[in-house]
Amino acid sequence: MSETQLTGADIVLKALADQGVEVIFGYPGGAVLPIYDALFKQNRIRHVLCRHEQGAVHMAEGYARSTGKVGVVLVTSGPGATNAVTGLTDALMDSVPVVCLTGQVPTFLIGNDAFQEADTTGITRQCTKHNYLVKESDKLARTIHEAFLVANTGRPGPVVVDLPKDILMGKAPYIPAARVKHRSYRPQVKGDFKLIEKAVEMMGTAEKPLFYIGGGVVNSGPNASKLLTSFVRSTGFPITSTLMGLGAYPASDQQFLGMLGMHGTYEANMAMHDCDVMICIGARFDDRVTGRLDAFAPNSRKIHVDIDPSSINKNVAVDLAIVGDVAHVVEDMIRVWKSRQVRPTQKALAAWWGQIDTWKARNCLAYRDTDSVIKPQYAIQRLYELTKDRDTYITTEVGQHQMWAAQFYKFEEPNRWMTSGGLGTMGYGFPSAIGVQVAHPESLVIDIAGEASFLMNLQEMGTATQYRLPVKVFVLNNQYMGMVRQWQELLHGSRYSESYSDALPDFAKLAESFGWLGLVVDKPGDLDAAITAMIDSDKPVLMDVHVDPSENCYPMIPSGAAHNEMLLGPEDGAGTKVSDHGMVLV
Incomplete structure (x- = not known):
């Protein structure tokens, strides 16, 4: 008996269903109609219509990051695919499993500069x-x-499948997932026992040990975090974590x-510098962690x-x-240790713990509070205290607020914290929050x-409204690109070149125009x-929190400095100078 023939479009949806996909985030266009x-x-x-x-x-x-599942994207050819490049690069840098389906002009037009044609595989090869x-x-x-297998095994990451329109309209037999085995891709899962x-x-010979963990622990699944927590407690060793x-x-x-x-605690960075055995698990020695190599x-x-x-x-x-x-x-490791x-x-x-306690006593996250203006650190502390006992997920954009959130919002379990680490993508947090809320x-x-x-x-406010997603946006409004302003103050003689926003909207009215609740507090x-x-x-909310525009984020390892050369506060920043390495020293 011959196999049933389906259109390419039906094959795509049947394959997605076979992979357990429940939702697609996308934007239509001619090639993917x-x-x-x-x-x-x-x-x-389900399909969630984005605005970009x-x-x-x-x-x-x-x-994907809040569920451990593969996130699925559907966009059209040409500008649809190129608009997705920033998100794909972000997912690659942060090891996020995403399958992105892109439309393409018919196969017989590829290379003819047809309407809305782009070399999508060429453009996305590096991201x-x-x-x-x-x-x-x-x-x-x-x-x-295969795309799902590659995206979600080994080190996770984004995979693009470019789909010419004639392939989507033509007919072919459907092959179920159970019958598909990749010929060569075999990521190593078990470690060498020796x-x-x-x-x-x-580890047994260490006198100054330190666990250093990263996003790979989260990507490995909730059991990895449970095992790691048990292991670390049994050793009595200190542990620190990357942003991810x-x-x-x-x-x-x-x-x-x-x-x-770069904006980690004094005790974590000093312990990293002085340790004699470092156990790095699921991290990649990023430059924002290592400082000067x-x-x-x-x-x-x-x-x-x-x-x-x-x-x-x-590295x-x-x-x-x-x-x-x-x-x-x-x-x-636990088996051998026991x-x-x-x-x-x-x-x-x-x-070793005595030395660490001495570093802790510096109280590196202290800040000068005041009754006259909201300090951003205080705003996040209050947000944490009022939400910590709820079923809460946090996303962030990129900048000072991101670092303050990492410092002052405490996470007890994985998959509750979504932020752009490797690429540092401004504009990541809000659409990411929509994806989390859908999940x-x-x-x-x-x-x-x-x-x-x-x-x-x-513009994704419209998406939240359309799908009745009650996301909350907690804006720390200092009227500046805060991290840019901070670097200009410390490294460029307080010349605030193009870092001040002189034409901000009334965020409360903007919220109301989308059917949201708008709040302002100063x-x-x-x-x-x-x-x-x-x-x-029960509605989406945009909360405009007017914070001290001059507040800087400390501690800080200046770019080019060693990771034990930290600025702990404004007094340090005011006395900075540039060394022969191009780094800033106190």
């Missing part, structure tokens, strides 16, 4: 984990299934030193656990590398934003009541 017509005829998969293709990818990222151009109808289903034994031996790893280890735990890196953790032996072999020894040479999935490797009854020198470990319709979803970043993708004493009104509303 066959898929939109097929969507109209079925009820299994960049927003669609960020929505898919938020959906995706992999991409495909489907030129044969009978390979369509297999390609969709190397794991050596790693545990190194927040929530992978409970922030309230006494062994947690807070975030490290030739001064990074100079006296430490380094263990690196990562599922991506290309990340090993890329920092390590002493022992284990390629594998975090959950599997940590599970084996079976060998490893006991580090308790006297040395106690002395968790009954949860409280808050985008902590700056006014400049929010303006980048504010006094510290009014903050709690406004936050309560925001989180209790």
Whole structure:
């Protein structure tokens, strides 16, 4: 019996359903109209209409990062695909599993500069984990299934499938996912057990140990975080996290030193510098963590656990590398640690904690509070206190507010924190919050934003209204591109070149024009009541919080400095000078 023939558009939707897809974020256009017509005829998969293709990818990222599932995007050819590039690059940098379906002109027109034609596979080659151009109808289903496999295994990332219109309209047999096996892609999941034994031996000899974790722990799934938490507690070692790893280890735990890196805590960065054994799990030694490489953790032996072999020894040479999935490797580490009854020198470990407590006593996150103006740190502290006992998800835009959110909002579990780390994409947080809200319709979803970043993708307010998504946008409004202004103040003689916004909208009226609730607060004493009104509303809310425009984000490792050369406050910043390395010193 011959196999049933389906149109390409029907094959795409059947493959998505086969992969468990429940929602697509997208924007229609001529090249993908066959898929939109097929969507109209079925009820299994929802579609969320974005207002810009960049927003669609960020929505898919938020959906993926808060659920652990693959986010799916559907855009048309030409400008539809090129508008998605920023989101795809963001997903690649932060290891977010996204499958982006792009329309393309018919195969016989490719290369003819046809209307809305773009070399999508060429353009996206450097900003995706992999991409495909489907030129044969009978390979369509297999390609969709492979795209999901690649996006969601190994180190996760975005995959583009470019779909010519004639492929979508032609007919072919459907191949179910169970029959598709990739011929060559076999990411290593289990770590080398002998190397794991050596790693545990190194940990047992440590006198100044430190766990350094990143987003790979979150990507490995909730069990990875549980295993890691159990392991770290059993060792008694201190632990720090990158921006992307927040929530992978409970922030309230006494062994947690807070975030490290450019705006990390003093104790985390100093412990990183002075440790003698560093256990890096699911992080990639990003430049915002290491500072100047030739001064990074100079006296430490380094263990690196990562599922991506290309990340090993890329930025920092390590002493022992284990390629594998975090959950599997940590599970084996626990087994070896227990079976060998490893006991580090308790006297040395106690002395190490004594030194860490001395660094903690600097109280590096302290700030000067006032009754006359809202300090941004205080605003986030109050937001945290009033939402910490709720089912809350936090997204952010990019800038000072992002760093303050990382410092002052405490996360006890993974997948609750969505922010743009590697690419630093302004405009990420709001559409990401929409994606999170779609995934968790009954949860409280808050985008902590700056006014400049929010303006980048504010058109997605229409999406939230259309789909009755009660997202909350908590804008810390200082009328500046705050991080740009801070660097101009510290490094460029306070010459505020093009960093001040002189024509901001009335955010409350803007909110009302979209059918939202708009709130404005400019006094510290009014903050709690406004936050309560925001989180209790069943509507989307835009809350405009007027904060001190001159406040800078500390601690800070200036660009080009070593990670133990930190500015802890305005007094340090006022006395900065530039060294021979181009770094700023106190």
